[in-house]
Structure formats: structure tokens, C-alpha cells
Amino acid sequence: MRWGLFLKEIPLRQNGVLLTSLGLYILIWGALAWEPYNRFDWLLENLLIFAAAIVLGFSYKKFAFSNLSYLLLFLFLILHTIGAHYSYNTNPLDAWLKATFHFPRDEFDRIVHFCFGLLLAYPMREWAMRVLHWSRRASSFLIPLFILGCGAFYELIEMWVASLVAPEIGVMFLGTQGDPWDTQHDMAVALYGAIVAMGMTALIAALARARK
Numbered sequence: 001m002r003w004g005l006f007l008k009e010i011p012l013r014q015n016g017v018l019l020t021s022l023g024l025y026i027l028i029w030g031a032l033a034w035e036p037y038n039r040f041d042w043l044l045e046n047l048l049i050f051a052a053a054i055v056l057g058f059s060y061k062k063f064a065f066s067n068l069s070y071l072l073l074f075l076f077l078i079l080h081t082i083g084a085h086y087s088y089n090t091n092p093l094d095a096w097l098k099a100t101f102h103f104p105r106d107e108f109d110r111i112v113h114f115c116f117g118l119l120l121a122y123p124m125r126e127w128a129m130r131v132l133h134w135s136r137r138a139s140s141f142l143i144p145l146f147i148l149g150c151g152a153f154y155e156l157i158e159m160w161v162a163s164l165v166a167p168e169i170g171v172m173f174l175g176t177q178g179d180p181w182d183t184q185h186d187m188a189v190a191l192y193g194a195i196v197a198m199g200m201t202a203l204i205a206a207l208a209r210a211r212k
Contacts, residue, residue: 012060017067021074028078032085044161045084049077063131069123076119079112088112113186117147117193122201136205140198147194151187 012018029049036042056073065073083091086108094106125143128134134142 015067018070021071025074025078025081029081032081036085037087037090041087042084045080045087047161048080049084052077063127065123065126069126072119073123076112076115079115083108083112110186110189113151114189114193116151117144117190117195118197119193121147121194121197125198125201140202143198144191144194148187148191151190155183155186 033042052073086092088109089106091106091108094108097103097107121143124146125134125139128139128143128146129136
């Protein structure tokens with residue numbers, strides 16, 4: 001059962017789930033690195049991916065997430081990689097969403113912000129419980145707040161990068177689309193995603209206990 005989702009501390013070369021997921025992500029990243037909408041904006045968006053790859057790669061021997069957490073991380077990175085390719089404002093999914101639901105703005109970036117909370121809350125909870133020794137109850141309450149803080153910090157990073165590194169594409173990089181409350185909305189949907197994730201985690205745990 002070395003391929004089990006919840007097994008931890010498996011040597012990387014023996015972790016088939018992780019290696020398969022990593023290989024699939026590299027293929028997706030390579031395909032989407034070809035002729036992005038705006039190469040410089042793509043590079044800025046990929047700074048998050050490069051940082052994640054460095055942290056996850058160098059930390060594996062000292063701290064290995066469960067494979068479930070790695071799968072959730074890869075799902076989020078895939079969404080962000082797709083967004084980076086299209087600079088978050090030319091995504092074909094947005095055209096379909098507008099035609100189908102008559103949204104007044106492109107919503108793919110909001111979906112990714114929601115998934116930031118939905119998909120990363122569980123890995124963050126796992127890290128907090130194993131490293132900081134948070135209890136299940138405390139982590140379920142505090143992780144959404146931590147996600148909210150991370151979302152706010154990311155918005156600050158976007159502002160600093162847009163103003164200092166690439167002011168000429170600041171509007172594209174920030175993706176506000178004329179919404180004066182865009183930053184707050186992005187932070188809010190990330191918080192909602194984390195609350196949903198922690199609610200689902202608690203529900204699944206309760207059902208598992210009830211079956212025993």
C-alpha cells in the first residue's frame with residue numbers, strides 16, 4: 001500500500017502517486033509555457049510556482065506531506081499555471097462563463113482565489129498539526145484565518161511587484177478589471193474556500209468516527 005494517499009515519509013523514488021503527479025504537472029507546465037499571452041506577465045505569475053517548487057523540493061526529506069496534500073497542492077498549481085498562461089484575463093473559460101451565466105467580469109481569477117483556500121487549507125492544517133502540534137479543533141478554526149492572512153500578503157506582493165518591477169503591466173498583473181473592491185473580494189473568496197475545506201474535513205472525520 002505504498003501508493004496510499006495518506007502514507008507519509010515515503011522515499012521520493014518509491015512514491016508512485018507523487019512522482020506521477022509531478023510528471024503530469026511538468027508536462028502541463030511545459031505545454032502552457034509555450035507562447036503565453038504575455039511572456040513578462042507569465043514570468044511574474046510563475047514566481048509563485050518557482051518558489052513553491054523550491055520549498056516543496058528542499059523540504060521533502062525533513063517534512064513530507066501526505067499524498068492527498070500533494071495532490072491538492074498540484075491541483076492548485078495547475079489552476080495557477082493555466083491562469084498564468086492566459087494572464088488571467090484571456091482564459092477561454094471566462095468566455096464560456098460570461099456567455100452562460102452573463103457575468104459582468106472575468107471570473108477565472110476569482111475561481112483560483114477560492115481554490116487557494118479550498119485546496120491549500122488541508123495541507124496547511126496537516127503542517128500545523130504535525131509541526132506546530134495544533135489540535136484538530138484549533139486548526140479547523142485557525143487555518144481559515146491563516147489563509148485570509150496569506151491572501152492579504154499575496155495581494156501586497158502583487159502591489160509591490162506591479163509598482164516596482166512592472167508598472168507598465170500593472171493593471172494586467174493585478175487584474176482588478178475596474179472593480180474597486182477586487183482585492184477584498186479575492187481575500188473573501190479565499191476565506192470562504194478555506195471554511196468549506198475545513199467544514200468538509202470535519203464532516204468526513206465525523207463520518208469516519210461514526211462508522212467505527
